[in-house]
Amino acid sequence: MTEPWVKMAENNAWANARLSRAIADMSVEDFAAPVPGFFPSLCQTLNHIYEVDLFYLDALEKGGRGRSVFDREEVGDPVDLGTMQAMADARFINFCTRLTPGKLAATCVTERRHGAVEEDVAAVILHLVQHQIHHRGQAHVQLSEAGIAPPQLDEFYLADGRAPSAVPFWE
DSSP: OOHHHHHHHHHHHHHHHHHHHHHTTOOHHHHHSBOSSSSSBHHHHHHHHHHHHHHHHHHHHTOSOGGGGGOSOOOOOHHHHHHHHHHHHHHHHHHHHTOOHHHHHSEEEEEETTEEEEEEHHHHHHHHHHHHHHHHHHHHHHHHHTTOOOOOOOOSSOSTTOOGGGGGGGO
């Protein structure tokens, strides 16, 4: 029952780790440098991914922080941000490993600017994953603009062509 949900969370963590490794040697200045995209820098794009993860994880875990997760300083060091993202990814995997049919069918509350909204847990999980994919695609282009070869991020699920770094998730 939990396998597809766990695999999505693991794929998410794997893709974020690959991006993290790609930017690990970037200077703080290059990380914050202007590049085309929805957010004007790679730093802002990856900070957005991280803080939105915090928002939805808080809702899923019923942490009670709500929109206060956005009250934080932007993380300007790519290695520090990668470490923080990895911790959020581990929380997401852990949450998904504990899913049951009842938990998937339950609801959670997301605190929006216009008030609290009740959402299906399954929909929040799917949205969190889709949000990550959407913005990682933008980060992929921003890496190219910064002169860094973007890592392949879609070699996770299929056995034929699976990236060696994804193999441990399937063993």
